[in-house]
Amino acid sequence: MNQPLISPEQLQQRLLAEDNIVTLDASIEFQIPSESEKIKGQMIPGAIRFDYDKDFCNKHTLLPHMFPSEKHFNARAQEIGINQNSTIVVYDNSGTFASPRAWWMFMAMGHKSVYILDGGLPAWIEAGYPTDTDYKTEVQPGNFEGNIQDNYFVNAQQIQRFSDNKSANIIDARSQARFDSEVPEPRKGLRSGHIPNSICLPFAQVLSAGKLKPQEDLVDVFSALNLTPSQPMFFSCGSGVTACIILLAAKLAGYSGEMGVYDGSWTEWGANEQLPIAITNQ
Numbered sequence: 001m002n003q004p005l006i007s008p009e010q011l012q013q014r015l016l017a018e019d020n021i022v023t024l025d026a027s028i029e030f031q032i033p034s035e036s037e038k039i040k041g042q043m044i045p046g047a048i049r050f051d052y053d054k055d056f057c058n059k060h061t062l063l064p065h066m067f068p069s070e071k072h073f074n075a076r077a078q079e080i081g082i083n084q085n086s087t088i089v090v091y092d093n094s095g096t097f098a099s100p101r102a103w104w105m106f107m108a109m110g111h112k113s114v115y116i117l118d119g120g121l122p123a124w125i126e127a128g129y130p131t132d133t134d135y136k137t138e139v140q141p142g143n144f145e146g147n148i149q150d151n152y153f154v155n156a157q158q159i160q161r162f163s164d165n166k167s168a169n170i171i172d173a174r175s176q177a178r179f180d181s182e183v184p185e186p187r188k189g190l191r192s193g194h195i196p197n198s199i200c201l202p203f204a205q206v207l208s209a210g211k212l213k214p215q216e217d218l219v220d221v222f223s224a225l226n227l228t229p230s231q232p233m234f235f236s237c238g239s240g241v242t243a244c245i246i247l248l249a250a251k252l253a254g255y256s257g258e259m260g261v262y263d264g265s266w267t268e269w270g271a272n273e274q275l276p277i278a279i280t281n282q
Helices: 008-017 070-079 099-108 120-126 156-165 215-223 242-252 265-269
Strands: 021-025 087-091 114-117 169-172 198-200 233-236 259-262
Touching: 008 021, 008 087, 008 120, 087 099, 087 120, 099 114, 099 242, 114 120, 156 169, 156 233, 156 259, 156 265, 215 242, 233 242, 233 265, 242 259, 259 265
Parallel strands: 021 087, 087 114, 169 198, 169 233, 233 259
Antiparallel strands: none
């Protein structure tokens, strides 16, 4: 697999040298726990808005930013000027928080030429590169035509089967306190606890100053978990955003087996009384 991270310097060089680079701003309004302060009103010159909270999402569910249908994704991608041969770089306005989900969405559509700006907009500004105050809106329609890949996003029924059979590593990106039901969930109406037979890896453990930690540190983080290396990995969190951060970390740490994201995550699981929960030390 391609190295998924790209530095501000590499992005600037490629923007100057290549004409098929599409830069997407995947920032979200929702404040992720421990997320850096968001930079408002600035974006990378030429960036196009990629809003998976309100636009590139399934609008027929009450669950937040669920993956849309193949038809909807392709139609919207074409409208914002993405082509089959586009090299896509995604970033967000607080570091490397919201952008990994946008990266994984394109991966889930079978588009391999997609990268994450390491450190996001803060790193771009810190490197001394300019910003604009508006997104690029005048674009030629593209010919993007992706195909949804099996198990890149999975549902509650699949996760329950993996949990019951202990046939996959289920890794939860929420904090240890939420996993252990020591604190209430930030979203109202959700039960506390975790998916039975899942493992806690708080996403903050793989980040440092808004960037993914170096590979050797990530290897240590994953080595400390009670994983079954021969089994696939499926990642969960509060609503399917920070799960993508730890999936990215697993890729950077060298894991190459089957991986996916439980799209509904705890927002779905914690609300459904029919789904079993585990509570630590009880």
